[in-house]
Amino acid sequence: MGADSPAPALLAASWLIAKKDLAIELRTRSAFLSVVVFTLLGLAIFFFAWDPTAVSAMDLAPGVLWMTFSFAGLLGLHRSFGVELEDRAMDALLIAPVDREAIYLGKAIANTIFVAAVLVIAVPAVALFYNLPLTRTIPALGGIALLAAIGLVAVGTLFSAMAVNTRMAELLLPMLSLPFFVPIVLASAQASTRLLAGRPFAEALSWIKILIAFDIVFAVACTVAFPHTLEE
Amino acid sequence: MTTVQAPAPTPVAAPGATRPIFDWLLVLAVLGVIGAGIRIVLFTPFEAKQGAAQKIYYIHVPAALSTYFALTVAACMSIVYRWLHDERADRLAESAGEVALLFATVVLTTGPIWGKPIWGAWWTWDARLTLTLFLWFVTAAYLVLRGAVDDHAMRARYSAVLAILATLLIPFIHLSVYLFRTLHPMPIVLKPERPSLPAEMLTTFLLSVGAFAFFAAALMRARYRLALLREQAEAA
Secondary structure, three states: OOOOOOHHHHHHHHHHHHHHHHHHHHHHOHHHHHHHHHHHHHHHHHHOOOOOOOOOHHHHHHHHHHHHHHHHHHHHHHHHHHOOOHHHHHHHHHHOOOOHHHHHHHHHHHHHHHHHHHHHHHHHHHHHHOOOOHHHHHHHHHHHHHHHHHHHHHHHHHHHHHHOOOOOHHHHHHHHHHHHHHHHHHHHHHHHHHHHOOOOHHHHHHHHHHHHHHHHHHHHHHHHHHHHHOOO | OOOOOOOOOOOOOOOOOOOOOOOHHHHHHHHHHHHHHHHHHHOOOOEOOOEHHHHHHHHHHHHHHHHHHHHHHHHHHHHHHHHHOOHHHHHHHHHHHHHHHHHHHHHHHHHHHHHHHHHOOOOOOOHHHHHHHHHHHHHHHHHHHHHHOOOHHHHHHHHHHHHHHHHHHHHHHHHHHHHHOOOOOOOOOOOOOOOOOOHHHHHHHHHHHHHHHHHHHHHHHHHHHHHHHHHHHHHO
16 A cells, blocks of 8 residues: 555545445444434533523523534544444455555544534524524534534544544543543634624634634644554 | 554663662652752742742742653653654653653642632633643543553554644643633743842742752653563563
8 A cells, every 4th residue: 555645546545435434324323313312412401501591592502512512523433433343344444455544534534524414403403492593503603613523523533543442442532532622612612602692703713713723733633643553 | 453463572671670779869859859848938038919828839830840841751752752663762751641640730739729819719710720731631641541552562652642642732722721811920930031030039949940850850760660660570
């Protein structure tokens, strides 16, 4: 396998792997349904954690969405490499004639699509549950959600690959990932609170810049780092 | 998945490492910290406004600097390990990680003790506090990860990757929590202008920084030797 295959070949190989993962998910629907239900449950339960007369639902909603979203993301990410444990499927992936970066990118693409699909349900749900104006919510939260999803998946996919080979995968994945989610959750919550409140876009801009920078830095760093987690 | 078993680590024949060790350097370092403590308590004037509470500064800031020192060693050694695949670098990174967690714990305990009388609150979600807290979490995760992988080579690879990514994370947490809010006192010694600390206090502070850094280095060395002994015991 050539470590320096041209970019289109790398992307084609990544897409093949992503398609494989999505096909598995589409046929079993095991993770998607449970993650969607988990997200809806989280949105509903968090509502009762605050006194609605003290904190307005509008202020509450973004924080609730991002917390629930990051935990739900972890559930989905855990499966990403978890499915490769069975019958040692990971070995087959590793001997496949593709770059190792393509394995990571493929998994990350599949995870991004997975998480985005969860968000397609979660964002309108949060608007519904927290009585937010739909016209403002969907573009504001949707755009930020996509940026947040990329960063979350970039880091989480790499840690999922590492965590499955350890003795306490279920515990270690959140432990490794959550500190890395801090800038994502903080920036998305701050940006979306401002946009939902109808503040000018410029007020949310510095937070969105942090999100974009995080996505770029960690998408590149994790792609480069992934082969280093594997045996040479 | 790793099917190919990594070659068993060849026992490193470091001279003198198998003997039960009495760590003179560590004893010296502890004496240094005790000496600094005596100077802090007895021979340094009280600060006019904060009184006795300010004296924690001589422990808090040196401990924070030692944390950064140990974390820098851990990050650099992780990069060196990825580059040279030298087991010594991995062992040193592990030792530095443990020492960093210890000093970060000191920082996070002494901070609230000062914060309660001065700020009126044990904890606030200030930029530096939050950053230190998350550094503590990442360091703890690093050590837990190390404990959860049995294979030597895999453990070294995983922890090196985590340490390098954590280094990239620090500016992001710092920037985002700084934008969020900050309340922490600004540096009074490590700043572009001259230190604004009276000479006596500055001497105490610098002595304490030296003592803590020396203590951190001695602990790292002790921990490194322990790791070596453990590996030799496992290989035997």
